[in-house]
Amino acid sequence: MSSLTGKPVSFWIDSTATTQYPALPNDIAVDVAIVGAGIIGITAAVRLKQAGKTVALIESKHLSTGASGHTTAKITSLHSLIYADLIKDLGEEKARLYAESNEAGIAQVVEWIEQEQIDCDFSRQNAYTFAESTENVDKVEAEAKAAISLGLPASFVKDTTLPFPIAGAVKFENQAQFHVRKYLLHLAKKIPGEGSYIFENTQVRGVENGTPCTIETDRGTLSAQEVILASNLPMLDRGLFFAKSYPKRSYIVGASIARDRAPEGMFIGTGENYRSIRTTPYNGDVLLLIGGEGHKVGEETQTEENYRKLEDYARDRFGIDTCDYRWSSQDMVSFDNLPYIGNLTPADNHVYVATGMSLWGMSKGTMAGMLLSDLILGIENPWAELYDSLRATPFVSQTSIKENMDVAIRWVGDRVKGLNKDLSDVAKGEGKLVTVDGDKVAAYRDESGTLHTVSALCTHLNCIVNWNSAEKSWDCPCHGGRFSCDGKVLNGPPLADLEKVDLS
Numbered sequence: 327m328s329s330l331t332g333k334p335v336s337f338w339i340d341s342t343a344t345t346q347y348p349a350l351p352n353d354i355a356v357d358v359a360i361v362g363a364g365i366i367g368i369t370a371a372v373r374l375k376q377a378g379k380t381v382a383l384i385e386s387k388h389l390s391t392g393a394s395g396h397t398t399a400k401i402t403s404l405h406s407l408i409y410a411d412l413i414k415d416l417g418e419e420k421a422r423l424y425a426e427s428n429e430a431g432i433a434q435v436v437e438w439i440e441q442e443q444i445d446c447d448f449s450r451q452n453a454y455t456f457a458e459s460t461e462n463v464d465k466v467e468a469e470a471k472a473a474i475s476l477g478l479p480a481s482f483v484k485d486t487t488l489p490f491p492i493a494g495a496v497k498f499e500n501q502a503q504f505h506v507r508k509y510l511l512h513l514a515k516k517i518p519g520e521g522s523y524i525f526e527n528t529q530v531r532g533v534e535n536g537t538p539c540t541i542e543t544d545r546g547t548l549s550a551q552e553v554i555l556a557s558n559l560p561m562l563d564r565g566l567f568f569a570k571s572y573p574k575r576s577y578i579v580g581a582s583i584a585r586d587r588a589p590e591g592m593f594i595g596t597g598e599n600y601r602s603i604r605t606t607p608y609n610g611d612v613l614l615l616i617g618g619e620g621h622k623v624g625e626e627t628q629t630e631e632n633y634r635k636l637e638d639y640a641r642d643r644f645g646i647d648t649c650d651y652r653w654s655s656q657d658m659v660s661f662d663n664l665p666y667i668g669n670l671t672p673a674d675n676h677v678y679v680a681t682g683m684s685l686w687g688m689s690k691g692t693m694a695g696m697l698l699s700d701l702i703l704g705i706e707n708p709w710a711e712l713y714d715s716l717r718a719t720p721f722v723s724q725t726s727i728k729e730n731m732d733v734a735i736r737w738v739g740d741r742v743k744g745l746n747k748d749l750s751d752v753a754k755g756e757g758k759l760v761t762v763d764g765d766k767v768a769a770y771r772d773e774s775g776t777l778h779t780v781s782a783l784c785t786h787l788n789c790i791v792n793w794n795s796a797e798k799s800w801d802c803p804c805h806g807g808r809f810s811c812d813g814k815v816l817n818g819p820p821l822a823d824l825e826k827v828d829l830s
């Protein structure tokens with residue numbers, strides 16, 4: 327089988343410099359501490375600073391290298407197919423608030439880009455959800471009707487600039503796209519100074535609610551009147567958000583394409599094997615991004631195969647020979663289509679959270695940053711109730727029970743399935759689970775032949791990690807924790823690395 331093409335790195339990260347903010351140097355005090363520097367954290371930090379608060383934005387790695395550095399970066403209130411369901415499940419009033427709040431998120435992005443003259447390859451684009459076969463066309467038509475009834479700039483169309491026929495599409499006019507890191511890194515420059523800070527390479531490990539709150543990190547302690555957890559999934563388990571949502575991983579390939587062959591607009595398909603499509607300026611030409619093959623983190627999947635399917639699609643549909651980039655990332659999906667934005671628990675009246683953007687966090691994440699800053703500033707916000715993190719959750723709905731059952735089944739299954747016992751057959755560049763003296767060990771042999779052995783128990787809730795061959799990572803099937811081949815935390819919720827196992 328041919329090897330995968332394309333650099334295994336996000337185009338947004340590859341085409342921007344790594345930020346170099348200091349780690350937390352000593353104990354400090356601010357009005358608001360914000361944990362996590364993705365689109366939610368940066369948006370909230372900038373708004374709060376603009377409102378006169380001192381803030382500390384604390385990031386365990388570097389700014390915008392989580393989901394926000396690996397997104398497709400369509401800024402749109404068209405979220406695949408959602409409005410017909412929202413009207414059916416929640417009623418027209420709540421569906422309208424969802425629409426308005428996302429349009430407000432887009433407007434905030436545009437306002438800052440214009441005000442700050444941010445050079446971030448921003449362009450206005452129409453967004454489409456398309457059905458290739460007649461099978462899904464009714465849903466698309468119903469979505470167009472629902473969106474129109476809510477006042478969104480929607481219509482049902484049969485023609486697009488895609489180089490293949492479609493059965494129909496819902497089109498939203500005047501949506502937008504950008505280079506997400508050019509936008510976020512520019513915005514972040516507004517944060518430090520006048521008592522406000524950005525700290526990188528600083529991992530938050532605990533938060534105690536109080537007046538003030540105490541934030542414990544691997545570098546020291548901070549105190550803050552209010553704390554926002556914008557770490558994608560909160561690293562604190564006490565709000566149970568890991569059980570109210572699930573992590574979905576999705577893949578993207580990027581290929582250079584002549585401008586006259588590139589489609590105009592942003593697209594997402596329907597049905598099981600849907601594709602997400604957009605373009606972005608690239609070396610004087612255009613980079614075509616194709617996304618898809620999403621699945622729950624840790625689910626049995628051939629990661630190389632996922633990229634190959636996207637490459638095949640680029641080849642078949644757009645005549646692409648090779649890809650320039652490939653990358654993947656994950657986001658939390660909520661069970662009722664709505665993000666959770668508000669307090670972490672009823673007792674945590676000074677600790678706030680935003681999670682469950684369900685792979686549409688450019689408009690929603692911006693909106694979350696706006697809503698969180700309003701909550702902290704005591705400004706009444708019309709969206710607060712809709713997204714209330716403490717709402718009666720569908721924790722016990724059919725879907726969430728099934729999702730949680732998958733987790734439980736997986737947990738039990740992982741524990742009983744026969745593990746390979748022989749370390750000698752771990753090939754170079756490969757990872758395998760082995761049993762050593764009854765302990766489950768995750769063993770990885772690097773290209774020089776050195777074996778790296780760590781405990782296979784995820785440090786979050788002790789599920790057993792799985793080897794992910796394309797990303798060369800250990801992925802936890804339960805709540806989305808991911809670790810590097812030698813056991814270092816890549817994605818939350820785990821805070822600690824996999825424990826080293828010395829087999830000598």
Ligand SMILES: Cc1cc2nc3c(=O)[nH]c(=O)nc-3n(C[C@H](O)[C@H](O)[C@H](O)COP(=O)(O)OP(=O)(O)OC[C@H]3O[C@@H](n4cnc5c(N)ncnc54)[C@H](O)[C@@H]3O)c2cc1C
Nearest residue numbers: 362364365366386392393394397398399400530686687688
């Ligand atoms: C493949 C893919 C494509 C997508 N495409 C789109 C799209 O086209 N349009 C759209 O609207 N949305 C899209 N999304 C969704 C969107 O990218 C996300 O919803 C959004 O980026 C989430 O932002 P965030 O701030 O919650 O998380 P992140 O960007 O992940 O930020 C969280 C940060 O917290 C840090 N952190 C974690 N734990 C700690 C800790 N203990 N201490 C300190 N820091 C910590 C992490 O390092 C990270 O930088 C896509 C998502 C994926 C995965």
